[in-house]
Amino acid sequence: MKVPRWSFITFFLILAIAVIGPMSLSKGPQETVAKPFAPPVWSGGDAPPPFSGNLSPNSKEMNIEWDWDAPENLTLRGQLTFDHDVVARLVWTTPEGSKYTLSSFHGSGVWSIDLDARDMTFKTVLGIPPFASATSLLFPSRGLHALSLEGPSPSEGSMELVLPGGRWGLLGTDQRGRDVLSLFIVGIRVSLLVGISATFIASLLGLSIGLASGYLGGVADSLIMRIVDVLLSIPILPILMVLVGIWGKGLWQLVLILGLFSWMGTARTVRSLALSLRESCYVENLRSIGAGSWYILYRHLLPEAMPIVLAAVSLGVPGAILAEAGLSFLGLSDPRIISWGRMLHEAHGFGAFTAGAWWLIIPPGLGISIICLVFLDMGRSIEEMADPRLRGGGQG
Amino acid sequence: MWSYWSRRALGAVAVLLLVIAANFFLFRVMPGDAVSTIVDPRFSPEAKERLRELFGLDLPLYRQFLIYVRRMLTFDLGISFLSQRPVWEELKSRIPNTVALLGSALFLSSALGIWLGVKAARRRGGLTEKLVLVSGSVSFSFPSFFVQLVLLLFFAYTFPVFPLRGSVSIPLPEGAFARALDYLWHLLLPVGSLVLLGFGSWAIYVRNLMVKTLGEDFILLARARGLPEGRILWNHAFRSALPPVLTIFLLALPGIVSGAVITETVFSLHGVGKYLLDSIMGHDYPAAGAAFYILGLLTIVSNLAADAAYALADPRIRVGRRAQR
Numbered sequence: 001m002k003v004p005r006w007s008f009i010t011f012f013l014i015l016a017i018a019v020i021g022p023m024s025l026s027k028g029p030q031e032t033v034a035k036p037f038a039p040p041v042w043s044g045g046d047a048p049p050p051f052s053g054n055l056s057p058n059s060k061e062m063n064i065e066w067d068w069d070a071p072e073n074l075t076l077r078g079q080l081t082f083d084h085d086v087v088a089r090l091v092w093t094t095p096e097g098s099k100y101t102l103s104s105f106h107g108s109g110v111w112s113i114d115l116d117a118r119d120m121t122f123k124t125v126l127g128i129p130p131f132a133s134a135t136s137l138l139f140p141s142r143g144l145h146a147l148s149l150e151g152p153s154p155s156e157g158s159m160e161l162v163l164p165g166g167r168w169g170l171l172g173t174d175q176r177g178r179d180v181l182s183l184f185i186v187g188i189r190v191s192l193l194v195g196i197s198a199t200f201i202a203s204l205l206g207l208s209i210g211l212a213s214g215y216l217g218g219v220a221d222s223l224i225m226r227i228v229d230v231l232l233s234i235p236i237l238p239i240l241m242v243l244v245g246i247w248g249k250g251l252w253q254l255v256l257i258l259g260l261f262s263w264m265g266t267a268r269t270v271r272s273l274a275l276s277l278r279e280s281c282y283v284e285n286l287r288s289i290g291a292g293s294w295y296i297l298y299r300h301l302l303p304e305a306m307p308i309v310l311a312a313v314s315l316g317v318p319g320a321i322l323a324e325a326g327l328s329f330l331g332l333s334d335p336r337i338i339s340w341g342r343m344l345h346e347a348h349g350f351g352a353f354t355a356g357a358w359w360l361i362i363p364p365g366l367g368i369s370i371i372c373l374v375f376l377d378m379g380r381s382i383e384e385m386a387d388p389r390l391r392g393g394g395q396g
Numbered sequence: 397m398w399s400y401w402s403r404r405a406l407g408a409v410a411v412l413l414l415v416i417a418a419n420f421f422l423f424r425v426m427p428g429d430a431v432s433t434i435v436d437p438r439f440s441p442e443a444k445e446r447l448r449e450l451f452g453l454d455l456p457l458y459r460q461f462l463i464y465v466r467r468m469l470t471f472d473l474g475i476s477f478l479s480q481r482p483v484w485e486e487l488k489s490r491i492p493n494t495v496a497l498l499g500s501a502l503f504l505s506s507a508l509g510i511w512l513g514v515k516a517a518r519r520r521g522g523l524t525e526k527l528v529l530v531s532g533s534v535s536f537s538f539p540s541f542f543v544q545l546v547l548l549l550f551f552a553y554t555f556p557v558f559p560l561r562g563s564v565s566i567p568l569p570e571g572a573f574a575r576a577l578d579y580l581w582h583l584l585l586p587v588g589s590l591v592l593l594g595f596g597s598w599a600i601y602v603r604n605l606m607v608k609t610l611g612e613d614f615i616l617l618a619r620a621r622g623l624p625e626g627r628i629l630w631n632h633a634f635r636s637a638l639p640p641v642l643t644i645f646l647l648a649l650p651g652i653v654s655g656a657v658i659t660e661t662v663f664s665l666h667g668v669g670k671y672l673l674d675s676i677m678g679h680d681y682p683a684a685g686a687a688f689y690i691l692g693l694l695t696i697v698s699n700l701a702a703d704a705a706y707a708l709a710d711p712r713i714r715v716g717r718r719a720q721r
Contacts, residue, residue: 230411232647235695237654238672238688242422245676245684322539326658329541330673348545348662353553353560361549365542372537 007377014371018192021185029186029338032177034168035072037355047166053147055080055090056158061148064163070139071163074117078159080149082108088151090159095143100126102147113159172359174343175350183338184363190339191371194255195321196313201259202320203313206266211301213267214274215293225271228264236261237326244332251337254327258320266312270305277301307386314379318372325368340364400713404703408696413465415692419685420464468689474682478675483686487668491690493563494667496583498656498694501590506645508591509598514634516599517606518625528603531596540655544589544662551585558585561664586663590655601644605637639710646702653695668694 027033034050041049048068055062055078082088088111089104103125105111115122117134124130128137139145147161171180213224240257247253277283277300286296327333328341331349335342346352347360439447448454452463467473473483516525552560558581559565565578609615610633618628657669664670672687674680707713 226410229407230414233407233411233650233695233699234415234692235650235653235657237657238669238691239418241657241672241676242684242688245679246422318537325539326541326654329539330658330661331677344541344545348541353549356549356553358549361542361545365539365545368542369538372539373533376533376537 005377005381007374007381010370010374011378014188014374015192017185018188021188025182025185027179027182029178029182031179033179034164034173034177035166036173036175036177037352037357038166038168038173038177039357040170040172040359041165041167042170043167043172043359048163049167050165051161051163053161054078054158055147055149055161057154057156060153061146062161064145064147064161065143066139066145067142068166070133070136071165072135073164074115074135074138075162076102076113076115076159077162078157079110079112080105080154080157080159081110082152083155084108086152088149088154091148091150092138093146093148094138094140095145096140098140100138102126105151110157111154171363172357174357174360175346175352175355180343180359180363183343184340184367186338187340187343187364188367188371190251190337191321191324191368194251194258194324194339195317195371195375198255198258198262198320198324199313199316201255202262202316203266203309205259205263206312207270207302207305207309209263210267210270211274211297211305214271215278215297215301217275217278221271224267228267231261231264237323240323240327241330241332244327249332249334251334254324254333258323262316262319262323266309266316269308269312273305273308274301277304307382311379311383311386314375314382317375317379321368321371321375340368400707404700408700411692411696411699415689415696416465416468417461419468419689420461423681423685473686473689476675476680476683478678478680478683483683486683487671487686487690490666490668490671491694493665494656494660494669494694497586497590497659497665497667498652498698500583501587501594501656502652504587505591505594506598509595510602510634510641512595513599513602514606514629516603517610518629520607525603528596528599532600533596535593535596538593540589540593541658541662543593544586544659547585547589547592548662558582563666582663582665586659586665590652590659593655594652597648598644602637602641605640606633609633609637639706642702642706642709646699646706649695649698649702653691657691 022029039047046068048066048071051064051066051071053062053064057080076090080088082105085106085108087104087106090102090113092100092102094100102122103113103115117138120130123132123134126134126137128134149159169179169181171184174180174183209224213221239261243257244254247257283296283300286300324333324339325341325344328339329345329348331345333339333342333345341364343364344361347357347364352358352360445454452460455463471484473487475481476483476486479486512524512528516522516528519525548560551558563579563582564575565582569575569578614636615628615633618632623632656667657672659665660667660669661673668687668690672684672691675683675687
């Protein structure tokens with residue numbers, strides 16, 4: 001069996017990620033997960049990675065190998081259940097061997113804990129002044145730290161220790177501390193949605209205008225072609241900017257506007273096809289046996305034009321995706337909708353450069369480029385299927 | 397020849413009118429009464445009526461349009477909502493920057509693209525040809541602002557050899573020469589990025605044209621006559637491929653103007669495109685309309701210039717027969 005072209009495989013992969021990806025995220029993409037501009041885990045240099053660990057009935061002790069400066073914060077959350085009267089304590093051990101009691105529990109039942117190292121009560125428990133940093137007391141030097149539960153074993157429950165790192169995830173965080181990987185995955189949807197639906201509208205318009213222009217001929221044809229010429233000779237982006245500025249920044253306004261201003265290329269191609277078919281013998285024969293214009297257009301010219309339109313859709317999608325990304329990059333998109341262009345806009349506008357945050361720029365940019373390359377290649381292969389003359393030789 | 401020029405001029409006027417009409421109607425369909433944006437809602441109805449008269453809003457629409465066309469043609473572009481100054485005053489200092497950016501980027505990318513394209517066509521399968529094919533597909537699918545952001549990150553942050561933003565340093569350096577140097581220094585990265593993005597499509601197109609032309613009989617004849625290779629390449633082959641290249645130039649122009657808007661935003665240049673964006677963001681409609689008009693005008697003027705070059709390059713027009721394009 002022939003292996004399908006790489007672009008088709010990649011396209012279905014991207015489609016799958018766009019559909020499944022956002023569902024598989026454990027947290028919403030808008031949530032703050034780490035400090036702003038945290039670099040990716042695999043890059044970050046001096047900043048500590050995030051750490052989290054659990055205490056449970058089976059593991060009452062946890063060792064933390066800490067090779068960095070004291071973390072910015074420490075949180076401890078969870079519940080432990082004791083069946084009978086106990087005295088239990090959570091003890092922190094530093095590399096030097098000094099011990100601190102973080103919290104203690106007397107009695108029976110549920111021990112629920114919600115500790116934050118910035119809390120005043122926590123600092124009082126540790127016996128330090130309210131403006132001192134609790135984490136620098138708990139992390140006096142680099143080395144092996146330990147958190148242990150002293151006392152009898154609880155019957156059930158668990159407790160989670162979280163140390164927010166200076167690094168985060170596969171792709172770091174943005175200026176609001178959001179996970180860039182989640183934003184990236186969610187952003188695929190907008191690019192695909194806008195790109196495909198805008199091109200669909202544009203192709204429908206182009207198809208009908210092109211068929212009408214080519215088949216009718218005469219004044220209508222020259223009028224339509226003049227309009228196409230004029231529209232092709234004004235810069236489209238400023239028009240789109242003005243329209244978006246007036247009509248609003250919603251997703252569907254954007255799709256409509258993009259669709260209304262990118263039908264010209266398809267119309268030209270379809271028109272030249274319709275023009276040549278109109279003069280062909282079989283259409284003349286059809287007319288001679290009394291077929292109406294609608295019948296000829298619908299049953300004969302439309303199927304002939306379909307492959308061209310399909311290729312035009314695929315070749316047109318990159319244009320629409322780039323236009324959407326460009327407008328979003330300029331800030332002319334709904335700020336609540338995450339898209340790759342929006343990510344680049346925020347990177348540019350909110351100081352990714354002063355933070356040197358390349359992880360905010362490379363992923364969305366490469367994503368746009370790859371989607372565009374995929375659609376271009378699909379368009380070319382559809383063109384080749386429709387027109388075997390293009391097959392093999394490549395350009396030239 | 398005259399029919400060619402009259403057609404071109406008619407086309408230019410049509411585009412100009414369309415731009416003006418688009419401006420006129422677009423900013424009238426926006427929500428809200430034109431008067432309500434500049435007067436206090438507590439004004440009495442008589443005062444509002446008086447203001448409408450003052451601004452000519454009581455006239456029939458076609459009269460308003462005619463007045464609007466006249467004002468546009470005389471560059472009386474209205475007063476900015478934001479700065480309360482005439483828009484033309486604000487735009488005047490920005491136009492040279494945009495023209496410098498567009499002009500130098502266009503010239504350099506077309507020169508580089510044509511040179512590489514001709515080279516690639518002469519040596520099929522060589523290194524240059526591979527470079528041309530790759531750079532062509534890159535320029536088709538990489539978003540311009542992405543490439544520019546990466547360049548900016550690399551050359552202004554990682555290796556700070558170029559400025560991060562702006563058209564000139566603040567404060568301005570002393571002396572005319574130092575100022576010119578400073579201006580060029582700020583312009584280098586934007587123009588460089590546009591050239592990098594633009595030359596690929598030129599090179600591919602020129603290569604395809606030249607491959608076709610080099611296969612024709614008159615080239616074989618020139619070879620048979622023993623003409624030097626450079627002369628065959630440039631004086632014979634490229635000369636006859638020039639008109640279609642200029643056609644592509646015409647078709648590429650609107651896209652290049654669009655690209656300038658984005659480039660000016662990325663590099664925070666003091667240009668018309670950035671002004672357009674800022675006015676749209678600030679709902680400053682007179683300013684946005686004027687910036688849009690100026691961009692359209694720039695396109696039309698460069699279109700006409702390309703038409704003139706086309707007329708010079710194509711002997712069928714120069715000598716006076718009907719153009720076949």
